[in-house]
Amino acid sequence: MPELPEVETVRRGLALRISGRRIVRAELRRPDLRRPFPPALAARLEGAVIGGLGRRGKYILIELDADGVLLLHLGMSGRVTTGSAALPAARHDHVVLTLDDGTVIRFNDPRRFGLVDYLNRGETARHPLLAGLGPEPLGDEFDGRYLVKALAGKLTPIKAALLDQRIVAGLGNIYVCEALFRAGLSPRRLAASIGRGRADRLAAAIRLVLTEAIAAGGSSLRNYVQADGALGYFQHHWAVYGREGEPCPGCDCAEGVRRIVQSGRSTFFCAKRQR
DNA sequence: CTTTCGTCCTGACTGC
DNA sequence: TGCAGTCAGGACGAAA
Numbered sequence: 001m002p003e004l005p006e007v008e009t010v011r012r013g014l015a016l017r018i019s020g021r022r023i024v025r026a027e028l029r030r031p032d033l034r035r036p037f038p039p040a041l042a043a044r045l046e047g048a049v050i051g052g053l054g055r056r057g058k059y060i061l062i063e064l065d066a067d068g069v070l071l072l073h074l075g076m077s078g079r080v081t082t083g084s085a086a087l088p089a090a091r092h093d094h095v096v097l098t099l100d101d102g103t104v105i106r107f108n109d110p111r112r113f114g115l116v117d118y119l120n121r122g123e124t125a126r127h128p129l130l131a132g133l134g135p136e137p138l139g140d141e142f143d144g145r146y147l148v149k150a151l152a153g154k155l156t157p158i159k160a161a162l163l164d165q166r167i168v169a170g171l172g173n174i175y176v177c178e179a180l181f182r183a184g185l186s187p188r189r190l191a192a193s194i195g196r197g198r199a200d201r202l203a204a205a206i207r208l209v210l211t212e213a214i215a216a217g218g219s220s221l222r223n224y225v226q227a228d229g230a231l232g233y234f235q236h237h238w239a240v241y242g243r244e245g246e247p248c249p250g251c252d253c254a255e256g257v258r259r260i261v262q263s264g265r266s267t268f269f270c271a272k273r274q275r
Numbered sequence: 276c277t278t279t280c281g282t283c284c285t286g287a288c289t290g291c
Numbered sequence: 292t293g294c295a296g297t298c299a300g301g302a303c304g305a306a307a
Contacts, residue, residue: 002301034283034302058301076300077285092285111284113301129302156278165302173300263279265300 002074004137004170005210007058009217010080014060015053017082017103022049023064025098033094033109034075038118044068045097045118057133057169067121071129075113081106133169137206142168144200151191151199158194159187159262162206171206174241175213177268179206181240186274187260187267240268248273 002010026045028037038044044064051063062070074080085104089096095107095116107116119127134150135141150167151158161167162176171179180187182205185198194202239249244259248270260267 073301075284075302109284110286111300113284115302154277160278163301264281266298 002058002076002078003172003175004055004058005175005213005217007060007074007170008055008214010074011053011055011060014062014080014082014105018050018062018099018105019052020050021099021101021103023047023097024100025096027089027096027098029089029094029096033112033114033116034073035115037116041116041118045070050099056130057136057165058172059130061124063121069119069121069124071115071117071119071127072107073115073129075109075111075115077111078107078109078114081108132166134165134167135169137168137170137203137210142203142207144196144203147199147203148194148196151194154191156191157187157262158185158189158191158202159267161191163263163265168206170210173265173267174238175206175209177241178209178239180274181269182209184273184275186271187262187269189275240270243268 023045024047026042028042031037048064048068051065053063054061058073060072060074062072064070072078072080082103082105084102085098087104089106090108092108092110093106094109094112094114097105099105107114115129117127117129124130135146147168151161154161159176159180162171162179163173165171177187179202183198183202185194185202240257243257245256247256251270251273253270253272255271257268258271260269
């Protein structure tokens with residue numbers, strides 16, 4: 001389940017391998033993912049020279065030539081692998097790009113919640129998928145002062161508010177649970193009830209869990225990629241996510257980590273530490 | 276307007 | 292062992 005740290009890890013790994021290379025072949029092995037591929041995508045990709053790689057929330061932006069951008073979203077199950085042409089396309093390899101040095105990039109996505117789009121660089125900020133995104137949680141704009149303002153009047157649990165990409169871009173179910181635990185805030189607390197003090201703690205916790213996860217991804221990237229070329233997932237230790245019934249870390253409460261369902265999603269938390 | 280909920284999809288897992 | 296049923300979740304669009 002790629003969230004901001006996994007996407008950032010993929011971006012960094014990809015940048016090392018494909019920046020400056022020319023795409024010599026683009027194979028679209030189906031016409032769509034979550035939505036249809038844009039018209040003439042293969043033709044736009046073939047011959048293009050790859051520039052820098054950026055990220056906005058959970059989207060990867062790959063600069064092509066002087067004015068193009070390839071937009072990728074990994075959805076739930078998307079993976080990007082780099083390798084040689086020797087490997088035949090596997091099941092769920094939906095987009096396969098061959099570069100001028102023989103590198104083959106494969107976008108594999110079993111559940112097909114991912115997305116591929118092509119845009120002109122000038123319209124990046126206005127693109128419908130990007131325009132409404134909230135600030136980058138690791139950027140200068142994001143802090144307690146911003147959060148208080150963004151959450152004001154929201155009669156929804158803080159858990160749901162943080163999953164809303166318009167409030168802050170890049171968090172998913174795992175890192176929201178982890179950040180709320182680190183901040184000592186109940187996932188059920190109404191967003192509007194978060195004042196400056198709690199917002200400061202929450203913003204700091206969000207930055208911390210993301211920064212730590214990116215560091216873990218970076219350190220595991222080298223070995224992981226050598227194993228099978230896959231970028232997108234790495235082993236990481238969660239404090240509460242997926243740990244229902246286990247002892248709460250750093251707390252001796254009898255109940256341990258609890259799981260509840262909020263807006264159809266699992267939330268993991270400690271009822272004693274998080275208020 | 277705001278907020279919630281169903282939907283898309285496949286693979287991993289559970290229980291009989 | 293096999294198979295049906297359940298669950299996982301990002302983001303969008305419909306519904307309340």
